[in-house]
Amino acid sequence: MKPFQNHWRKATSAVISAICFLCALMVILPLALILFHLIRLGASSVDWNFLTHLPKPVGETGGGMANAIVGSFVLVTLAVLIGVPVGLLGGIYLSEFGSPRLNWAVRLAADILNGTPSIVWGIVVYALVVVPMKGASAYAGGLALGLIMIPLVVRTTEGMLALVPNSYREAALALGIPKWKSVVHIVLKTAGKGIVTGVLLACARVAGETAPLLFTASGNQFWSHNLSEPIASLPRQIYTYAIAPYDDWKRQAWAGALVLILITVAFSAGVRVLTRGSNTAGAR
């Protein structure tokens, strides 16, 4: 080949490599900018007052998001109570009992559920719970988030159980242990870290969901004393404050967003700690 052609080919390769590198930079850039603005605009407003006080009425400055922060934890707890048992057992079926054909169908259905816009869950739970109960409630919000969690937990459990070597199961069966005991005590235990990781990631995901809560948990400017009352949540409060025309609310929206991000990061940090030093479990 002529030298000219070789130079040309090398130059093309270099240029395209550079373009790919720039693509990667452009993809990371929004993340950097979002974190920068969150800290610049939110950090000064996150103080003890913000974390421990109720919102003030319109027109008064100050107040905080204490009820929304607690509300988010309540909703995520409800979601875990609904999503984890169903998802875990469903995932166990896929990995330990299922047939290839049924598993294919379950996986497809789970992917469809994962791809369903969360606002759709919002109005479905509205029709299912809010209308019969004649009002928004923490139950409805928790249910919406829990239903969103189910397919996530099914897929992650199945994936993690598949990593458990078959010899473990065979060893248990050879000892005459009933299959369900071998699954619960040996297979689940082996995959435990990975499953907890998956559940934490699912929690982080639903903790940031706003759309399914708009019409189910609704919102609340005060503490809710009863799970059948509307309950405040952090994402919902951020949304309300972000689109409101008051400067003090905007300031608090940034502060709330920073707190929400920190909670999400805390979940992922939990994941990091759990997966440290293990290569079978963890988010790849």
Add this chain to the structure above:
Amino acid sequence: MIAATAQRKVVLAPPSKAGDAFFKFLTWGMAMMVFVLVALLGWELFQGSKISLQQFGWRFLIHDWDPGNGNFGALPFIFGTFVSSLLGLMIALPLSLGTAIYLTELAPRWLRRPALSLIEMLAAIPSVILGLWGIYVLVPWLRDHPYPLLQKALAWLPVFRGHIYGQSFLSAAVIIAIMIVPIITSMAREVFRAVPDSQREAAFALGATRWEVTWLAVLKGSRRGMFGAAMLGLGRALGETMAVTMVIGNSTDISASLFAPGSTLASAIANQFSEAVDDTYRSALFELGLVLLLVTIVTNILAHLLVGAVSAPQDAFNA
């Protein structure tokens, strides 16, 4: 000694089958919940939209949205959903493929994992925070700097004419692009990683440059997977709600200009559901949900069929 132990007969009762049968049934029931939920979604939305289905029929899909006169149609929202999602995909796809190529083929090994973690972090940012950042940082900047330049350069295209609003289809598309880049990137990365190294080595051995190796050994065989990754991104884009609601402007008009405000199916539900007091209005919003569900199901099934073979189950979380 040995003979003695061998002679002692130890009779253990065989393990009970009842526990196993119960356990299998229980887990089966929970696995079936996944189908129940799909059916529940469809059924509740169908029930909710009954009034609207009866009153407007198929006309609903090609009619304007006029709640003031009790006339409902999904056309502006279907239009808005597809314009913003496809535009978002057009922005996100090249960036994601470039990033995925960089991560699998070009980047030094020590950089790959941290870079991937950053992309996963972007995926983990809640939609409402992206929306907040969108309203107060991204949209004002887009409106003041890139949009006028774009209009000046491409004024001969009707889609870039007209008054420049910050909250617009184009802003929604940019936000959508930011949201779907991580999904497409991580799917495309899985696809590229599934290509055996021996193929790359063969291409290198023939004297190919780095780009030629990527093109011949990796990209050419991954078309199907890349298409699947794009579909997965599109599915996510179609249903994106909060961030889009916050930056699209929520107008129910259909405009040819990308600088004009609009609405999507999801943003219309989020924005109008609590105002809808009469039954027809609410029913029409449920029907928007039904349309949205059907569109995303079709996209997701396509994506599932296209990337099913290469995707690991954990990828449910890259969403």
